[in-house]
Amino acid sequence: MSEQPVLEVAGLEVSFPGKKKMFGKAAPIRAVKGVSLSIQPGETLGLVGESGSGKSTVARALMRLIEPAAGRVTLKGEDLTALKGSALRKARRNIQMVFQDPYSSLDPSALVADTVGEALEVHEGLKGKERDARVAELLELVGLAGHHLERYPYEFSGGQRQRIAIARALALNPAVVVCDEAVSALDVSTQNQIIGLLEGLREKLNVAYLFISHDLAVVRHISDRVAVMYFGHLVEVGTVEQIFERPAHPYTRALLSAVPIADPVRQRGRKTAILSGEIPDIVNPPKGCPFASRCEFATDACTEKMPEFRDHDGSSVACYHPLENSPTSEAFALSQ
């Protein structure tokens, strides 16, 4: 961990304009609140949480696809938040994105050669045969034959399209690739092939991934470390083993216990904590911990003030009552 992180996010805040009231000003909606993360070169950080928790907003803000309200994003030592115009464009070479739906993320009227090669033209001035040769190399890297250059997206299956999207993301040899639900739309068998591909590419290219997914089992497989988000806050960060085997935040544990296990004997014999209630209203956010209303351990302190991050049993957790995990504890039993 002594290495310099390739991506560092500190105190990231994102706000969206709120709905105007008839009188007075619209209060902004705070979608992401004080998120700090770092990723080492060649590392995969899983980012999990339910819909609306702010996972994708974090990704878009750190790439400056939307403007953060506060915070600093450092990519390979360069402060992305301070850059503008062509300097920003240049810096963005180092961070690329793969989206969920390969049916809408590829231009249906563009040949594969143009989709994958566009960035090469813009950033490296490659043209014609030179460009196509590089595109063919990239296609080969993601397991597609070079002769696919002259084809359109509709000629490919979902898995193949996602390979094309990955080739496009890798065209400029980025240091970080943000995968936003990159395997969620695929059938499980195809999904596993793409996960295998991403893992292989990481070995080969030492690329780091920010892997956003709501599928915890997939995150378990691909990540080195995992960050858990709830209601715009980061609530726990730890190694993949810590998060999955010794969750410290009650929300992390609840999330894990809600994932059905593909084994009827274990699934039905398992103690589960079905969370009641839903995520709070974003327009009127609670003052304290946003999970307090659904948390069985909540005390007055929890509803008063959002807990600070602190170290607990090896992970970092924002909770006044982190779970004690021993192999005999209930928390452990629930997460199994």
Added chain:
Amino acid sequence: MNVDNGAVLLQTSEPTQQPVKPLVSVKDLSVEFVTDHGWQRVINNVSLEIAPGKILGVVGESGSGKSVTSLAMMRLLPKQGSRIAGGSIEIDGEDIQSLDDKALSQMRGNRMAMIFQEPMTSLNPAYTIGEQIAETVRRHKRVSSKEAWKRAVESLDDVGIPNAAGRARRYPHEFSGGMRQRAMIAMAISCKPRVLIADEPTTALDVTIQAQILQLLRSMCEDLGLAMMFITHNMGVVADTCDDVAVMYAGEIVERAGIYEIFAQPKHPYTEGLLRAVPKLQGRSELASIPGTTPAPWDMPPGCRFQPRCPYAVPECAESPLPLRQIADRSSRCLRVGELDLKASK
């Protein structure tokens, strides 16, 4: 015996037990679609039965024919470009294919109902939730609008929506995803149907909400004696919720068994492949995948349809189409079923 008819009654076939009449009985259903290659068979001889109070999970990858089967059962396939090419569908004692439009619309929503994956697109954004449910009730039952509204509120209450009377006056966009799916379920059960088809009902939901909805569906099925067909690609959801499983591949049922039996020992290589491909929450193991892709309807391989992708295939597998063969109280469409020792995990 039993060629191409894998319908297995959900009850164990103990002779002393009075067999319960299934609420859903599909026999040798075949469906064809018009494609660039002419009429093509996309569902081939599918048979299934569901008894009251039971949940049949239908699993398979995209394009395996799960949803087409369910749409055919509801007679919701487009009139142009698709046709039922054979077989029979009996729901709650009624032959669905013989019904005229009027009888059919009395049947749908009343005795059989369906819930879809995306609750937002299934609800009308311009009407309140209560109005939409009450409309369903009024369409099928001779009740006053006041009574229909009362029923709508009751259904919302039944599916665990807090403050149902107040929430009934709200619009779909004012509901969260989980609440919308609850509202859809409330609508589906508002006329007390006997049969419920749920097509990926929790796929768009978060896991914590999914757990709530699965629990709700299960308890409703038991309490109301519903026969439920549960279409999903998620093996964890199947393990949690279903009593029996039918595995579909390339338009056919390839295996049919009780929930514990199929997970304990799959009897078809495709089922084995599907189960092994499920990423586990515990530990980090090699992620398995099935090589190749599902064949197109106009490009079906000879013999067993899974044979080109099957790790256990022998030349005989490609010789002739295979029937779904019954072995004890389950069935499999595999030539080598007797000799293979398949396992859900490596």
